[in-house]
Amino acid sequence: IHNPVLLYMMAFTGLFFVIAPLYGFALNAVPFRWRRLLTTVFYASAALPALALLLQLAGLVMMMQSLFFFHVFHPAALLLLTASLVHEAVREDNRKAKWMLVPIAVLLVSAIVEVLNYYMFRQFEFSLIFLVGSFIFLLMMLVLAGIILHRDAQMRQAYERQQHEGELMAVRLSAEKKRHDMM
Numbered sequence: 001i002h003n004p005v006l007l008y009m010m011a012f013t014g015l016f017f018v019i020a021p022l023y024g025f026a027l028n029a030v031p032f033r034w035r036r037l038l039t040t041v042f043y044a045s046a047a048l049p050a051l052a053l054l055l056q057l058a059g060l061v062m063m064m065q066s067l068f069f070f071h072v073f074h075p076a077a078l079l080l081l082t083a084s085l086v087h088e089a090v091r092e093d094n095r096k097a098k099w100m101l102v103p104i105a106v107l108l109v110s111a112i113v114e115v116l117n118y119y120m121f122r123q124f125e126f127s128l129i130f131l132v133g134s135f136i137f138l139l140m141m142l143v144l145a146g147i148i149l150h151r152d153a154q155m156r157q158a159y160e161r162q163q164h165e166g167e168l169m170a171v172r173l174s175a176e177k178k179r180h181d182m183m
Contacts, residue, residue, distance in 0.1 A: 012063040022081070041077050099148075110132065
């Protein structure tokens with residue numbers, strides 16, 4: 001790209017907005033007990049990056065300066081989501097929360113390790129740790145989505161089979177009724 005400012009803004013915008021879709025997905029997939037708090041974090045994770053982008057475009061705050069805020073916000077948001085999933089998985093015995101727990105925990109650990117790497121060792125060439133964690137997270141979610149789609153297809157087939165058997169039973173019952181009436 002011959003426009004480094006555009007590349008700079010795209011990179012930071014993508015980094016800043018990474019939490020919002022994750023929260024949106026989790027809130028739709030799992031019936032959380034702490035739903036109000038998580039919904040607030042969801043809206044904040046969409047509004048705060050938009051605010052950072054507006055401040056950048058207005059020339060008031062550089063994206064790099066707002067990065068430090070997101071170094072706290074993102075791991076904290078992931079920690080809250082992971083804690084909520086642990087609560088739902090253990091206390092409420094929620095199957096969907098159990099399925100999502102490991103991928104989200106992988107993402108949380110990679111985010112925390114990346115932030116520690118950034119502040120302790122100052123090695124942040126490509127944010128490799130978070131990128132690897134994100135890749136593992138995406139692979140795990142892809143496998144999870146495949147399993148869920150497979151289970152959904154099996155449940156749909158079982159439902160259709162039961163519906164067909166019900167229709168056959170109704171036809172049999174009707175024939176028996178006619179035979180009984182004839183007798």
